[in-house]
Amino acid sequence: MKDKILEVSAIENGTVIDHIPPKAFFKVIAILGLDKLDTQMTLGTNLHSKKIGKKAIVKLSDVFFPDKDINKIALVAPQAKLNIIKNYDVVEKRVVEIPDDIIGIVKCMNPKCITNSEKIVTKFKVVSKKEVKLKCLYCEKITDQDNMQVI
């Protein structure tokens, strides 16, 4: 019976991103550009989690992210856990960490910011990590967690 309740199957080599909040699921897909990958992947959301109630999970075969790429998801899924899989075994567990600079992921919340009217890659300095606050390098205004919109 136990096999039948396995909601997402195991992978041989690759990366598992676990404990993604379901509401951040599609943002994580967008930030990591998963829609552009051609490797085998299993995506699941609204799965049962003892820790956070409901969760989403991403299993990617033969994909390993550099820190600077994977850390981008910390903006939307700070409690996400990474498992690096080699030969069906977890060889490394990692947590994600908010980087110091955010380039090209988030939209500036200031409607009068130049980045919202011309084609410009947004740039932010992270001024607070606990409760995420991003300072736009163009208009110098703060975009906070509640108003953060992933491009």
Next chain:
Amino acid sequence: MKNKSLVSITDFSKSEYMKILSLAEEYERKPVRNLLTGKVIANLFFEPSTRTRLSFESAINKMGGRIIGFSDSGSSSVTKGETLYDTIKIVSNYCDLIVMRHPLEGSARFASEISSVPVINAGDGANQHPTQTLLDLYSIKKTQGKLDNLTLFIVGDLKYGRTVHSLLMAMSQFNTTFHFISPEELKMPEEYKILLRSLGLKYHEHKDFTDIIAEADIIYMTRVQKERFSDPIEYERTKNAYVLKNKMLTNTKENLKILHPLPRVNEIEQDVDINPKAYYFTQALNGVFIRQAIISSILDVN
């Protein structure tokens, strides 16, 4: 500062600003100098401005430079739908320096990234206006003989006024005691008070300043705009508390000077103008010398 853009008041160090201020003193002594012969400066004003544009033009003319540009976006290719990116790319081919005012915040930083020549920000929306801040510093230094340990009153719209925020940041490097006088709706934003606390500087907030005016070395007046109030009755009730009248200056310090970034509407009564403590028109003149100093430093022609 050679070949560097001036976008934000935080772009330069205190010592670089002090150099600009002493250079401006030299321009005040001898304003006409042919240092910009053969130089072309583009003045791109995407929104109207009187003082800033004219004082830049005056500064450039006094140094023998030539000016190209436009004074509102209606007479530029913006009306044809050209992006700022394209405008800057093209104009930077035609000139040695760009002076730009634009209604969108961050536009000057963006322009400085794509331009092949330095950019001076002459105001980007409600964000930054660094040449105004430098002329304010120059006016304070000139009238007080120093910038350190002064008591600065800032009156009016402390919430939206960009000149007020830049002035606060600049003066916070000189052990200033701040008094903020504003209606409840237009109080100094928390982020600036956090900055002052972190630097260990004293600040006081008031709704009225008649009783404390004797302490001031500088009173920096700003416009309280009716449209900033969500409640028009609240505006009517409070507007008179932020008007400076000549009789209020009777028992003030000898060295007190009244500053205002201008334009004024009714927040300084006209009878103040003849009081020797009124300094706002001279302050506007100082804008020419400070802009001469900034342009010549960036173009390295001194």
